[in-house]
Amino acid sequence: MKTNSVLVAGATGYLGRHIVKQYMSMGWNVRALVRKSEAARASGLIATELFEGEATNPSTLCGAMDGVDLVISALGITRQRDGLTYWDVDYQANANLLADALAANVERFAYVHVLNAHKMQNVPLVAAKQAFVDRLQAAPIQSTVIAPSGFFSDMGDFLNMAAAGRVYLFGSGHLKLNPIDGADLAEAIAGAIRDERDYVPVGGPEVLTQDELAEVAFEAIGKPAKIVHLPDVLRRATLKILPFVTPSTAHGPALFFLSALGMNMVGEAYGQKRVSDHFAELRTPTSERAVSDSMTSPAADSLS
Structure with a gap:
């Protein structure tokens, strides 16, 4: 019997590790692309x-x-480093992989994108990813694009603010999101590929407003909810000003997160794990550092 083989790029990142584990559990031959094997x-x-x-x-x-x-x-970067830009990694590095896949007659290329990318075309991180998706979908290869609504690991800021005493939100707090756990997302990715889906907007099983997410964070630390709503005009002004007053290494991820906070980020519900479960894990001493170290965007943060 033939054993299917998968190459996972970004294998050392938060999501990449879950994808490797998912396909290992399915009995696939998993080739992980890494910069240094020993590390x-x-x-x-x-x-x-x-x-x-x-x-x-x-x-x-x-x-x-x-x-x-x-x-x-x-494969992608959240925080630019080593002199590399989003266009170097999120676009060109993936384009390099696609060119090799085409030359080797690989059957399918799956890529982890961002939900609502068409609404964030002025965000450099998203623009680079979308440019690659356009190239992928035009290429003579079967493809699957998975667009997560957000990772649980992105939600740590809500818990940190709650621990400090107040959660600050822009606008009314009624915008909705359903972030997804990394293991659940890896399983969703495998299902989308198995079903030969072209594009999958995916999120977790629980749709929350931003206010409700803040309340869950306060519940996790056992403090009364104190939520401060800032005028959304401040968020919009910050989006315009940041590129002029901060280096790209600082404003790159900020532009993405501020943009995402200004819209509903809800994908197809999938998985079992809830945000409250994730916050409970963050509050345990053994997991707090590990999860903090894996903070990432809804794409990935690995240059492998």
Whole structure:
């Protein structure tokens, strides 16, 4: 019996690790693209094979696609570093992987995108991702684009504000979101690929308003809810001013999060884990540091 083989790019990131674990549990041959095998093993990444290479450098990818049926890319950056931009990684690195997949006649290429990307075209992080999606969907390969509403790991700021005594929100607090757990998202990705879906907007099982999310955070730390609603005009003004007063390494992720806070971010409900479960885990000493270290955008934060 033939064993299916998948290459996971961004395998050392928050979501990439869950994708690797999901496909290992399904009995697939999992080739994880990593920059340094020794560091990946030390971090606890377990895959059938670790392939050393950097998607930003095509010359290091020779052989990465050999025998591969499927490529899943959770490759991207939240905070620009090492002199690399969103266009270097979220667009060009993924384009390099796509070119190799086409040359190797890989059957399907799946990519983790962002929900409501069409409403955030002025955000550099999102623009780079959307440019790659456009290229992917025009390429002669089967594709699946998964657009998460947000990760649980993005919700830590609500808990941090609650712990400090107040949660600050822009506007009325009635906008809705349904962030999803990383393991649930990896399972949803596998299902979307299995079902050969082209585009999947996905979120967690629980739709909350921003006010309700803040209340869940206060409940997790056992404090009475104190929510401050700031005029939304401040958020919109900040979006315009930030690029002129801060370096791209600072305003890049801020522009994305501020934009997402100004709209409903609700995808197809999937999974079992609720935000309250995640907040409870964050409040335990053994998990607090690990989850903090994995803070990421609804895409990924790995350059593998």
